[in-house]
Amino acid sequence: QVQLVEAGGGLVQSGGSLRLSCAASEIIFSRNVMAWYRQAPGKQREFLALITSGGRETYGESVKGRATISRDNAKSTVYLQMNSLKPEDTATYYCNVFGQSYWGRGTLVTVSS
Secondary structure, eight states, X not given: OOEEEEEOOEEEETTOOEEEEEEEESSOGGGSOEEEEEEOTXXXXXXXXXXXXXXXXXXXXXXXXXXXXXXXXXXTEEEEEEOSOXXXXXXXXXXXXXXXXXXXOOEEEEEEO
């Protein structure tokens, strides 16, 4: 069974940075497009970024210029570096095998003003 385990969330001050990670297992990681989403309380899940097997990156408008997605195929891990964090970035962040229904449990990011 595919497992995705996110880590790296926490409490950070406005303007700060975090690096989230997502370790995948039971998939041929290198062949899959991986993505990050987030969901704030009372809001719909929002696309943040994806990275193809070849390393091509795509970003959602809300994080463009502040986020960097990367992957380490040897570790079956995808990362999301978030900079210049704002209180509105507060949400639970999830990774996803793009286009498939595999999701992690998420990691909570709280940005204080």
